[in-house]
Structure formats: structure tokens, C-alpha cells
Amino acid sequence: MFRPEEMVKIEIITLSRFKDPLLTYLHESGAVEIRELEVELAQKDSPNEYYRKAASYSITISRLADFLKAYKKSAGGGFKAFIFPPERQKKKYRYEGIEKLIKDVEEFLSVVEPEIKAVESKITSTQTEIEKIKDEIAILELLAALNIDVEYLRHSGMVEVLVGTVEKQKFKPMVEELRKATEGRMAMASREMKDKVLIVFAFLRQDYEKANPILAKYSLERLEVPEGKGTPRELIPVYEGKLREREEELEKAKEEAARMAELYYDDVVFYQELMENERDKATVLPMLARTNMTFALTGWIPRKDVPEILEGIKKVTKGKAYINVREPEKDELDEIPIKLKNPGWARPFEMLTEMYGVPKYNEIDPTPIIAFTYSFFFGFMLTDFMYGLIVGIVAALLVKGHKKFNDGTYKFAYTLLWSAIFTMTMGILFGSYFGNAGDIVLQYITGNPNASFPRITDPLKDPMFVLMLALAIGLAHLFLGYSIGFFVRWKNGDKKGAFLEQFPWMLIILAVVLYAMPSKPPAALMGAKALFGVGLVLFAIGEIVANGSLAALMIISDFFGFVGTWLSYARLMALALATSGIAMVVNVLAAMVWGIKISVVPLGIVIGLIVFVGGQLFSTAINALGAFVHSLRLQYVEFFGTFYSGEGKPFNPFKSKREVSELEFEA
Incomplete structure (x- = not known):
């Protein structure tokens, strides 16, 4: 570990x-x-x-x-x-x-491949024929407007006949240009459609070469006239019969494919x-x-x-x-x-560490730490007992169902299960049960309008307490990170880096803690000033050593960067308030429609339950997503930024993948 x-x-x-x-x-x-x-x-x-x-x-x-x-x-x-x-x-x-394996595979393929390929070829060719027939029926439906025998729509002898469609605005100029080019030696029949014109042209073969570039210029879309005798309306039923035959053949081929699949x-x-x-x-x-x-x-x-x-x-x-x-x-x-090495209770959390990057060989593996801090931060942000219970039930079912596979779903569900436990704990501490719904039910049962569940505080009524608590947690988290960084650097021989880059922040954090104490005796106040001064001096020396002439600028930038990092932990309070606020809004909306009646039918109760259940489930999902993302951010950006590189190379063993096969191999 x-x-x-x-x-x-x-x-x-x-x-x-x-x-x-x-x-x-x-x-x-x-x-x-x-x-x-x-x-x-x-x-x-x-x-x-x-x-x-x-x-x-x-x-x-x-x-x-x-x-x-x-x-x-x-x-x-x-x-x-x-x-x-x-x-x-x-x-x-x-x-x-x-050699023996390849021989067995070749024997298997010699039997199976021809059968499967034959059915596959039959399905492919039949599908191609069906699509061709459908296209031909579509063309016949277009040509039905002309009511001309399709035999006359195909060229023969000295005459070139072609059928196509062109946009309406291009029709007249195209015809005029064709008449000039062929000196009037052409015949034409046309029918207007929605935004196009269907045209049949007949040219002498000697004039076709003159007409062809003009037809291309105006983007005439040519139609391949289907084979057969009779008008398009007479041929459509014939082609529909062919289509049914091919579709029946396709169904039989698919049945054969299903049999082979089985x-x-x-x-x-x-x-x-x-x-x-x-x-x-x-x-x-x-x-x-x-x-x-x-x-x-x-x-x-x-x-x-x-x-x-x-x-x-x-x-x-x-x-x-x-x-x-x-x-x-x-x-x-x-x-x-x-290759990460952790006890069973922390092993699924390795997924979170690996998402950022594994440590170098001479670094600390933070997995056991973030197993606790990630779950705690998630619980602090979601901070509702019933929300935690919902997430926990879903996670517990996934853990039970996927444990035997030890897959990504199991690992993610396991982290959610621990996060749900912390969420329920924080929900009890803040007295939140679907927001203030628990208090409303308690007041209804007891008849006391002031009845409420026990809590250390109400986030909506005392947000400053929650903010101070979040910032105190942030200081503790950062101090732990800088302490780990100091230890790792010192052990790896980088004593100067440990003393000038990690140690100053440890002193500054201790000074802030002493200064923030409710009752500050003179000795504590003097100690806080001394620690802050020494830490600031060491920090400045470290910046000068590292950045030279840019030290003055970097001192300001890095110091306020630390302040910004610390204040980032205020998101713990922000998301806790958001969870409580959204839950309360859902409860208010449900209460607004609860008393609606149509005659003696209590319609409001039904609508209210729908609003309450749907709204609280939505709130659970959206706030759980926010807690997941922001809890990860506090680990990856704020905490890891104090000591962790994540630049190690993951262990990638030469390993077989066995899902449906098991090799019997005698060493």
C-alpha cells in the first residue's frame, strides 16, 4: 500500500x-x-x-x-x-x-466458411436485386405521368431517346439552347413535378453529341428506363410481383443465416x-x-x-x-x-488513479488516500441521506452482479457504493432527507410545526458555517499533499526541492490554522506570525532559485495561485447548497399542486407524487453527476498538484485475453 x-x-x-x-x-x-x-x-x-x-x-x-x-x-x-x-x-x-492449432482452424474453416459465405452471398445479392427493383418501381412511378409505352423511351436505330429530370428554373433555357444546337431536330415531352420537370428527349444520333454537353451543363439527372412492354402503370404491378418474390427469397436466406448462427x-x-x-x-x-x-x-x-x-x-x-x-x-x-498494489478495499479505486496517470516507481501511490477523500468529498457535495440511499442501492446491485467479472462497471459501482455511504452519513449530519421533505413529514406526524431531524447545521440557513468547514477541509487536504510531496522529495534525494517548494506551504498552512483558531492566546498568535514569515521567506528563496530574474513576478503569481487553489474547495459548500436548494424547490412544487381537486377526485395528490418522485430522481442524478466530477477535480487539480506527477508507465503484461476459450497447456 x-x-x-x-x-x-x-x-x-x-x-x-x-x-x-x-x-x-x-x-x-x-x-x-x-x-x-x-x-x-x-x-x-x-x-x-x-x-x-x-x-x-x-x-x-x-x-x-x-x-x-x-x-x-x-x-x-x-x-x-x-x-x-x-x-x-x-x-x-x-x-x-x-502448427496443430493452425491445422485445426483450417479444418474448421474448410467446413464452415463455404456454407456461411454461400448464405452471405445469397443475402447480399438478393438485397442488391431488391434495391434495384425498388429503384425501378420509383422510376416507373415517375414515368407514369407521361403515359408512354416504355419501349418508346429507349433509343433504337438512328434515334437516341433519353429520360431525365431537371430543376424548373433550368428547364426553359436548356430547351432553347438544345433547339439552337440541334437546329430544331429534336422531339420532347415533359411533365412538371414539385420542383423539377420530367422530360423525354429524342435526338438524331448525329445531333446527340451536340446535345450531351448542354444536358450536362444544366445538370440533367438521367433515368434508366426499366425493361418491359407496356405503359409504366401497367409495368408497376409486374415489378411489384418481382419485388415480393425477392423479398420472400431474402427471408428464407435470413432464416438459413439464423440457423447457421445457432x-x-x-x-x-x-x-x-x-x-x-x-x-x-x-x-x-x-x-x-x-x-x-x-x-x-x-x-x-x-x-x-x-x-x-x-x-x-x-x-x-x-x-x-x-x-x-x-x-x-x-x-x-x-x-x-x-503495477499498483493495494488492499482489496482500495483496489477498485485504482481506476481513479489510473484515469489521471500511475505514479513513477519512486513516488507514492495515492490510491488509499483518494479512496477516502474522493468518497468523502462526494458525500459532502451530495449530502442527502435519501439521495445516498438511492445511489447506494443501484451501486450495490451493480457490485453484486459484476463482482465476478472485476470489470470497469464493478470498479465504478464500488467507488459509488462507498461514496453513497459517505453521502448518507453527511445527510444525517445535515438532517437532509430529500431536502426538507423529512422535516415536513415529521411535522405532519407530530403536529409540531417546528419539528425537525437533528443536525449539526442547515446548509441553507447557515451557509457560512458550511463554507468555513469546506475551507478547513481544503487546508487539511492541501497540507497532506504538501507533506507527502516533502517526504517523497526528501527520500528521493531532492532535499533542496523538498525544503524550498513543499516545506514553505506546510508552514504557511499551519500559520493560517493557528490564526483561524477561535481563541488565540498571544503565544499562538506570535507562533502563527513566525510560521507565516518563515514560510514566506523560504517560498521567496525557492522562487528566486527556480526562476531567477522572473522571481518577483512568480512570487505574486504562485502565492495567489495557492490562494485560488484553497478557495477552490468552496465548491464543497456550493454543491451542498445546490443539492439542498433543488430538493427544496421540488418539494415546494409538489406542495403547490398537492391540494388540487376536481370534484371529489384528489388529482393534486397524483400530480404531486409524480412531481416529487420525478423531480427527486432528476435531482439525484444531476447532483450525483456534479459530485462525481467536482470530487475528481479536487483530487486531480488541487491535491495531485501538490506532490503527484502521474508520469509512470502502466504495467502492460504480455497476457492472453480469454472470454470464451480456455487453453489446456502443459508446461
Whole structure:
């Protein structure tokens, strides 16, 4: 806790024939982050034909999976499936080498791919035909206004006939220009539509070359006249019959696709995952160094995983491997990948830390701290018992349903659950139950117009107390951050930075605390002045050392920057007041309509309940969102700004992704 996982460097050299089983073992164990190995006397490795086939088959199977997924009948879903998602069944595969796996995939594809591709081709071609027929029906409906046999609308012999539409304002000038160009040798029929004109032109073939540029100039949209005999109105039913036939064919093809999805989808996804993992394995090959007989790799591994991984490597290579495990050197500190290490209660909060950035190897991991401060600030801002209860119920259901997956939903819901507990606690302290609704109900039950729930204060009646409390919390939070920064810098050898950049603010904060005490004895007042003076002097010296000639400007800027950072904690009070205010407005609106009656029907009670429930749920959602965002801001901007860089490199292990497959692999 407070420190990342201890990492060590591992270096392995073994025979080339153990490459595939060793990479498979490391891939399945997911404990090593493989790094590129620079060796002058060896050459880089590269994927062989089997890995290249794996990449190709991965793409092929992904396409098959996408097609079948579109026709697979969904099993369940909805709100219940979101809260309690079912676990996907994993199918086992006995791994005996990539050559054997590729052979199994090829056998599977030889049976499945032709069947699926045939149905896919049938669906695609039928859909294309349906769209073409629909376009032809649309053209016939346009041509119906002319009532001319479609045979006459297609050119023949010495005459070129074309049909199209043009905008109304372009129609007359286009016709005039065509008549001049063809010297009147053309025939034309037209019908006006909404904003266009439907036209049929007949030109002598010798004049068509003259007319064509003019038609393009006026943007004539040409229509492909459908095949057939008779007027457009007579042909429309014929084409509609063709459309029905094709639609029936399409439905049969889709039924066949659904049958294949039921039959093959799970197997296709299974082999897709196997191929994607092999493709992932191939990505590290260029990081390896090899000779004719051997290959070498290097990477980082958590110290706690070393014994198990060493034992596995020895089994895979049958003891024929050189393995070196060493401590990181000083010049490698910035290269060490960071894996956070926290107790179970704080582990889901690592998500919040990682959203900002993981610490460097020689920095403090702030996760256990923000697990408390984030939840507390969230509760202070939302500060209503019933709002906290609503958020807590939803979060508890999500935690229960997603715990087995340990996914992002579980981690987020877990942080919300703790935040909801703090919200309910703050709601009790401030006596807020749907705003002042709790007091209204209590007054109605007791008959006492002044009855109210016990509270330390009412934020709406005494906002200054809440503001002072928020600023005091802000000072404590900043002092903690500067103290951590001082400790980290001092430990890492940056004593000057610790003494001139962190320590002055610690003294200034202590001085502010002493000066703000309600009863200030002379000794406390003198101590406050002394601490503030010493802190200010050290701060000024630090600015001079760091900024030289710009020190005077930076002293003013950074000092008031600190004041602004401190005052930023006033948002705790602002959001607490906003929550109480919105809740009270909802209660007032519900009370206004509560007594409305139509005859003897108490319509106001129904409307009032709708207003109350809908308004309070809306208030819960909007204020919870505000609390989430602003609580994160206080961590990322104000708190982290005092000591934390977040510039570490996250641990990215060489690890397989197994959702539907399980590899049986003997080390």
C-alpha cells in the first residue's frame, strides 16, 4: 500500500525449439511485460508462416463472426442482464503447438466458411436485386405521368431517346439552347413535378453529341428506363410481383443465416479468440533476439511472481534455459512499468488513479488516500441521506452482479457504493432527507410545526458555517499533499526541492490554522506570525532559485495561485447548497399542486407524487453527476498538484485475453 508493486528485470536465453511453448506459457500467465532486446551479435526475430496465417485467419473469422452475430437470436438482455450479466461459458482447447492449432482452424474453416459465405452471398445479392427493383418501381412511378409505352423511351436505330429530370428554373433555357444546337431536330415531352420537370428527349444520333454537353451543363439527372412492354402503370404491378418474390427469397436466406448462427456462432467466436491471441503473441517476436539455435527475451516482472514464473520456465524448457533476475538500476527508474498494489478495499479505486496517470516507481501511490477523500468529498457535495440511499442501492446491485467479472462497471459501482455511504452519513449530519421533505413529514406526524431531524447545521440557513468547514477541509487536504510531496522529495534525494517548494506551504498552512483558531492566546498568535514569515521567506528563496530574474513576478503569481487553489474547495459548500436548494424547490412544487381537486377526485395528490418522485430522481442524478466530477477535480487539480506527477508507465503484461476459450497447456 502507498507503493507500487516491486518489479525486477528478467532475462532469458533458451533454445529456439522452446520459443512457441515458452511464449505460450508467458502469454497465459500474464505476469511479464516483454521489452525490446538490443543485442549487437544477434538479429531480430520475426513471425513465421504459422503466425502470419494466424493473423490472416483472425481477420477471416472476425468477418464470419460479424455476419453470424447479426442473425443470432439474443438470449435475454435488458435491465436485468445489465445488472446481473451471465457468465460466458468457456470452451477448452488442448494446445499442442501453433502448427496443430493452425491445422485445426483450417479444418474448421474448410467446413464452415463455404456454407456461411454461400448464405452471405445469397443475402447480399438478393438485397442488391431488391434495391434495384425498388429503384425501378420509383422510376416507373415517375414515368407514369407521361403515359408512354416504355419501349418508346429507349433509343433504337438512328434515334437516341433519353429520360431525365431537371430543376424548373433550368428547364426553359436548356430547351432553347438544345433547339439552337440541334437546329430544331429534336422531339420532347415533359411533365412538371414539385420542383423539377420530367422530360423525354429524342435526338438524331448525329445531333446527340451536340446535345450531351448542354444536358450536362444544366445538370440533367438521367433515368434508366426499366425493361418491359407496356405503359409504366401497367409495368408497376409486374415489378411489384418481382419485388415480393425477392423479398420472400431474402427471408428464407435470413432464416438459413439464423440457423447457421445457432449452429456455428459459438465455435466461430471460439476460434476467433484463439487466432487473436496467436496474433497477439506474434507482436512480441520483433522484440526478441535470435541466433540459429537460440533466442533471448527480456522484460519486467513483479517480484512476488518470480518463483512461480521461474518454475514454469524451467518446466517448459526442460531446464535448458539461462535465466537472470536482477534488481533495477538507477538509470532504469523511468523505464520500470508500474503495477499498483493495494488492499482489496482500495483496489477498485485504482481506476481513479489510473484515469489521471500511475505514479513513477519512486513516488507514492495515492490510491488509499483518494479512496477516502474522493468518497468523502462526494458525500459532502451530495449530502442527502435519501439521495445516498438511492445511489447506494443501484451501486450495490451493480457490485453484486459484476463482482465476478472485476470489470470497469464493478470498479465504478464500488467507488459509488462507498461514496453513497459517505453521502448518507453527511445527510444525517445535515438532517437532509430529500431536502426538507423529512422535516415536513415529521411535522405532519407530530403536529409540531417546528419539528425537525437533528443536525449539526442547515446548509441553507447557515451557509457560512458550511463554507468555513469546506475551507478547513481544503487546508487539511492541501497540507497532506504538501507533506507527502516533502517526504517523497526528501527520500528521493531532492532535499533542496523538498525544503524550498513543499516545506514553505506546510508552514504557511499551519500559520493560517493557528490564526483561524477561535481563541488565540498571544503565544499562538506570535507562533502563527513566525510560521507565516518563515514560510514566506523560504517560498521567496525557492522562487528566486527556480526562476531567477522572473522571481518577483512568480512570487505574486504562485502565492495567489495557492490562494485560488484553497478557495477552490468552496465548491464543497456550493454543491451542498445546490443539492439542498433543488430538493427544496421540488418539494415546494409538489406542495403547490398537492391540494388540487376536481370534484371529489384528489388529482393534486397524483400530480404531486409524480412531481416529487420525478423531480427527486432528476435531482439525484444531476447532483450525483456534479459530485462525481467536482470530487475528481479536487483530487486531480488541487491535491495531485501538490506532490503527484502521474508520469509512470502502466504495467502492460504480455497476457492472453480469454472470454470464451480456455487453453489446456502443459508446461
